[in-house]
Amino acid sequence: MDRYSFSLTTFAPNGKLLQIEHALAAVGNGSTSVGIKAANGVVIATEKKTGSSLIEVSSLEHMAMVCDSIGMVYSGMGPDFRVLVNSARKMAQKYKRIYMEDPPVRILVKELASVMQEFTQSGGVRPFGVSLLLAGVDERGPNLYQVDPSGSYFPWKATAIGKNMVNSKTFLEKRFNGDMDLEDAVHTAILTLKEGFEGQMTEHAIDVGIVNVIPSAESGKSTPTFQRLTPAEIKDYLANIL
Amino acid sequence: MGSRSASAGYDRQITIFSPEGRLFQVEYAFKAISNAGLTSVGVCGKDSAVIVTQKKVPDKLIDASTVTHIFQISPSIGCVMTGLEPDGRNQVMRARQEAAEFKYKHGYSITPDLLAKRMANINQVYTQKAFMRPLGVSMILIGWDEERGPQLYKTDPAGYFAGYRATAAGAKHQEAFNYLEKKLKADVQPCADDTLELAVATMSSVLSASFKAQDLEIAVVTKENPVFRMLTVEEIDAELSRIAEKD
Numbered sequence: 267m268d269r270y271s272f273s274l275t276t277f278a279p280n281g282k283l284l285q286i287e288h289a290l291a292a293v294g295n296g297s298t299s300v301g302i303k304a305a306n307g308v309v310i311a312t313e314k315k316t317g318s319s320l321i322e323v324s325s326l327e328h329m330a331m332v333c334d335s336i337g338m339v340y341s342g343m344g345p346d347f348r349v350l351v352n353s354a355r356k357m358a359q360k361y362k363r364i365y366m367e368d369p370p371v372r373i374l375v376k377e378l379a380s381v382m383q384e385f386t387q388s389g390g391v392r393p394f395g396v397s398l399l400l401a402g403v404d405e406r407g408p409n410l411y412q413v414d415p416s417g418s419y420f421p422w423k424a425t426a427i428g429k430n431m432v433n434s435k436t437f438l439e440k441r442f443n444g445d446m447d448l449e450d451a452v453h454t455a456i457l458t459l460k461e462g463f464e465g466q467m468t469e470h471a472i473d474v475g476i477v478n479v480i481p482s483a484e485s486g487k488s489t490p491t492f493q494r495l496t497p498a499e500i501k502d503y504l505a506n507i508l
Numbered sequence: 509m510g511s512r513s514a515s516a517g518y519d520r521q522i523t524i525f526s527p528e529g530r531l532f533q534v535e536y537a538f539k540a541i542s543n544a545g546l547t548s549v550g551v552c553g554k555d556s557a558v559i560v561t562q563k564k565v566p567d568k569l570i571d572a573s574t575v576t577h578i579f580q581i582s583p584s585i586g587c588v589m590t591g592l593e594p595d596g597r598n599q600v601m602r603a604r605q606e607a608a609e610f611k612y613k614h615g616y617s618i619t620p621d622l623l624a625k626r627m628a629n630i631n632q633v634y635t636q637k638a639f640m641r642p643l644g645v646s647m648i649l650i651g652w653d654e655e656r657g658p659q660l661y662k663t664d665p666a667g668y669f670a671g672y673r674a675t676a677a678g679a680k681h682q683e684a685f686n687y688l689e690k691k692l693k694a695d696v697q698p699c700a701d702d703t704l705e706l707a708v709a710t711m712s713s714v715l716s717a718s719f720k721a722q723d724l725e726i727a728v729v730t731k732e733n734p735v736f737r738m739l740t741v742e743e744i745d746a747e748l749s750r751i752a753e754k755d
Contacts, residue, residue, distance in 0.1 A: 285525055291528055292529030320688055322672055344668055349629070391638065
């Protein structure tokens with residue numbers, strides 16, 4: 267018997283779906299992640315909490331590339347994130363096979379959110395214990411989306427999820443403006459993480475990813491590309507802050 | 509809005525969330541690992557990786573040569589299983605299958621990091637689907653990667669995995685971690701014999717015991733011999749004597 271035929275997420279008398287609320291609590295226990303949409307790109311960043319100095323930090327994958335032009339970060343349960351990364355990557359390739367180009371962020375977000383919703387209603391499973399931040403650039407411009415364990419998704423100009431989301435969002439509200447350059451956005455994102463960071467923030471303690479639009483040398487066309495900043499690049503940003 | 513939320517009562521019995529966002533079944537699986545009573549240690553050096561575990565034969569009538577917690581998974585990858593033995597055997601069989609299928613499909617041997625990730629992803633499924641409980645074991649993997657050299661990984665019932673310079677699992681894993689963190693300050697990588705020595709020293713320290721060769725199981729992968737191999741009783745004895753003489 268490998269399938270429960272009934273849902274484990276059911277309505278409480280007050281109309282709430284408690285398992286989803288508990289999943290959000292799991293997200294709230296996770297390391298903070300932030301995202302900022304700039305005029306010419308998007309930045310997402312997260313704290314890499316290592317429980318011990320013995321862990322090989324290079325083996326941890328907190329920031330994931332979904333396809334060339336889309337990146338993803340999370341707050342909450344790492345193992346659940348890996349499952350969603352694999353799903354997202356597969357979805358992106360399926361789209362590409364049909365349309366010969368990367369999916370627009372909003373299309374990918376819809377499909378991913380749909381999967382997350384299924385796990386709040388299908389038999390014998392629990393909701394995912396992660397909130398996701400997806401960043402990408404498509405024909406409409408830069409995009410930043412949040413997806414929650416319930417399957418709800420929200421487009422943001424700038425946001426934070428995880429342990430320190432309330433303070434971080436207040437911080438972002440003060441500093442965000444619509445004409446920000448990607449460089450400034452990265453700077454602000456790192457500053458935001460630093461606000462809630464316990465201890466000394468080094469270039470190995472955070473992961474930063476950007477999606478920017480790089481003009482191609484041969485064709486003159488520009489393609490959006492997701493890339494993780496190297497520790498050296500993060501160190502430069504940190505040097506400017508400290 | 510009410511701040512106290514009541515759990516449905518099943519959050520301790522199957523892997524659904526508790527009101528605080530915890531998975532009790534996963535936490536209980538971790539307890540099962542500690543309850544098994546054994547401790548294992550793994551250390552990854554510059555040119556070798558080592559795993560050490562206790563060998564406790566519970567009954568004199570048991571054939572000691574059949575008691576083992578160390579298993580080979582592929583020619584260059586092996587593991588030590590800490591926790592519930594039957595669950596450990598289940599996971600080893602699955603790991604062997606995954607490694608063999610990978611070789612068949614892709615034409616080259618699976619690397620330690622990919623195998624660890626695959627096993628961790630399987631563990632994650634047990635934390636999300638109610639039909640199977642999480643396994644009460646932690647797998648410490650060592651292997652030789654052609655491009656990266658010696659590798660050490662650990663997976664746990666939560667579906668978490670990471671690469672390590674040194675790690676431990678089992679009853680005294682916290683003490684072992686403390687000891688190893690002190691000995692391996694940032695980015696230090698032990699060389700040659702130091703790797704094995706550190707692993708054995710960690711075991712002696714946290715278990716407050718001096719070992720005889722029959723009390724330990726040791727397995728290594730080295731640069732000179734990038735195959736996973738268990739040390740014989742004689743080799744363990746020689747190693748312990750060498751360490752004792754050093755002091």
